[in-house]
Amino acid sequence: MHPDLVARYAAPVPRYTSYPTAPHFHAGIGPDDYAVWLGEHDGPLSLYLHMPFCDRLCWYCGCHTKQVKRYDPLAAYLDALLLEIGLVAAALKERREVIAIHFGGGSPTMIAPKDLQRLREALDEHFDIIGNCEISVEIDPGFVDEEKLTAWRDFGVTRASIGVQDFDEAVQKAINRPQSFEQTAFVVGTLRELGIGGVNLDIVYGLPNQTMESVERTIELSLAMKPDRFAIFGYAHVPWMKKHQTLIDEQALPGVQDRFAMAGLVSERLAQAGYLAVGIDHFAKPGDSLAAALEAGEVHRNFQGYTTDAAPGLVGLGASSIGKVGRGYVQNIVATGEYMRSVKESRLPVLRGKELTDIDRVVGAAIEDLMCAYAFSVSDLERRFGPAASVLRPEAAQVHQQDGDGMTAFDGDLFSVTPEGQAFVRTIASRFDRYLGQGAARHSVAV
Incomplete structure (x- = not known):
């Protein structure tokens, strides 16, 4: 693969073990x-x-x-x-x-x-x-x-x-x-x-x-x-x-x-x-x-x-652990001393979290499908999540239209990553990430 292409798609992005x-x-x-x-x-x-x-x-x-x-x-x-x-x-x-x-x-x-x-x-x-x-x-x-x-x-x-x-x-x-x-x-x-x-x-x-x-x-x-x-x-x-x-x-x-x-x-x-x-x-x-x-x-x-x-x-x-239950994500207190004090005082040791919106759930499912199977179906997501998933159809079309490197395919329903693009699926998934670029988060390279 051409070095310029590798360099361009290796820009720092999340690993997407969760979304957001x-x-x-x-x-x-x-x-x-x-x-x-x-x-x-x-x-x-x-x-x-x-x-x-x-x-x-x-x-x-x-x-x-x-x-x-x-x-x-x-x-x-x-x-x-x-x-x-x-x-x-x-x-x-x-x-x-x-x-x-x-x-x-x-x-x-x-x-x-x-x-x-x-x-x-x-x-x-x-x-x-x-x-x-x-x-x-x-x-x-x-x-x-x-x-x-x-x-x-x-x-x-x-x-x-x-x-x-x-x-x-x-x-x-x-x-x-x-x-x-x-x-x-x-x-x-x-x-x-x-x-x-x-x-x-x-x-x-x-x-x-x-x-x-x-x-x-x-x-x-x-x-x-x-x-x-x-x-x-x-x-x-x-x-x-x-x-x-x-x-x-x-x-x-x-x-x-x-x-x-x-x-x-x-x-x-x-x-x-x-x-x-x-x-x-x-x-x-x-x-x-x-x-x-x-x-x-x-x-x-x-x-x-x-x-x-x-x-x-x-x-x-345990300290720093992240979980996902019901409405969203929670992360425990990172510092072990503070974590221990919290549970000894009979308080769940939660430091922060994120309540998921309907769009978060839809985008999260689409990104997980990309990361696991290199594809997602808009109609399948609509069956799972209802009308909220329809926003992905024009977004998938736009991502594909802007792809001049042959990394993606889209037939109006199935958005997929081509074999050439699979090594860069984190980068492709990031194009659906509504939070990327917000705040001061920094990430490691994508290869």
């Missing part, structure tokens, strides 16, 4: 609003539990987390998390089924086995966790052993996402994340021995000192472990948001053209290995549940990326 995106949440939504929304919710839920602590601070990380040397802060935080679970359950009015649980961080595997058991007991006390509930956890292979992995098996984990990033030592040194292939392979092997069948590997391109050769070697080593899924992320360099990223040498970062080439190399290599591409950054082995959802047209996208989770409500638990 988090920078447009505001403090006008608070605990009382969230309590009402929870009380109105009907149907099953999925849960996201955030652990904002790490054994080490990786310089590339964009998550809300901090390094700790002692367990005491985690123990106190977990006590608060149990209180929040009770507050949410009380606001729901009725017991709800839970069909998916995801632990993110930070490093959730820092939780001691005895505290993990307490956490499971609290969830069982307040919710009905269905028998085939997918329970997933993010793992840093450098800080787990068989005892901890066994505790997660006993908790009920069915899927683990293992951070790899890059196996090249020069890259690892540049991002402060030493991690050998042997460490990673040990964790993958132990998970399978324990009966945890779903193994995902996370790879990052666009890191400092990364080359096409290092990326290809990382993919080859990763394929040797035969994961069920890959998540391939472009490094988001946002030092204005994450100050520790200033420790990364910007001169060592690959440029836009190199990033595009790395992403293409990974996609080509995984396709050759038989993996199916799911959206912009996930790949699933045939037979995996995400591959089945792709074939059925039932892939979804939320703050955890591409998922089979179809629950009508997502409850975020």
Whole structure:
């Protein structure tokens, strides 16, 4: 692809794990609003539990987390998390089924086995966790052993996402994340021995000192472990948001053209290995549940990326967590101390949120369809959302008419992204974003 075209479509835009995106949440939504929304919710839920602590601070990380040397802060935080679970359950009015649980961080595997058991007991006390509930956890292979992995098996984990990033030592040194292939392979092997069948590997391109050769070697080593899924992320360099990223040498970062080439190399290599591409950054082995959802047209996208989770409500638990229930989005207090004070005072720890308008719901659904299937149907959206969806027809026509690069197609009903445009679907989706450009939000590049 021509370099000028890549450069033009790589302009910074959101990742669209929500719409409206988090920078447009505001403090006008608070605990009382969230309590009402929870009380109105009907149907099953999925849960996201955030652990904002790490054994080490990786310089590339964009998550809300901090390094700790002692367990005491985690123990106190977990006590608060149990209180929040009770507050949410009380606001729901009725017991709800839970069909998916995801632990993110930070490093959730820092939780001691005895505290993990307490956490499971609290969830069982307040919710009905269905028998085939997918329970997933993010793992840093450098800080787990068989005892901890066994505790997660006993908790009920069915899927683990293992951070790899890059196996090249020069890259690892540049991002402060030493991690050998042997460490990673040990964790993958132990998970399978324990009966945890779903193994995902996370790879990052666009890191400092990364080359096409290092990326290809990382993919080859990763394929040797035969994961069920890959998540391939472009490094988001946002030092204005994450100050520790200033420790990364910007001169060592690959440029836009190199990033595009790395992403293409990974996609080509995984396709050759038989993996199916799911959206912009996930790949699933045939037979995996995400591959089945792709074939059925039932892939979804939320703050955890591409998922089979179809629950009508997502409850975020823990500091900085984001959820979507009923009328809109809410985000918890980010600072752990303030979060803990709020729940100890029996207040839902909401920092900000966004109540959705009818147009927000329509545009959000269209963008999710683009991100998951590279297309949306106006008539389908009209069936789902009523007359409000009709605004998309002239907008889709305009976006297509202004496309002089062959990136889109529109037949009056179906708006689609051509194969040439699929690498830039975030940029194309942004053309329907009514909030983009409002406020001071800054984003990472789109490749």
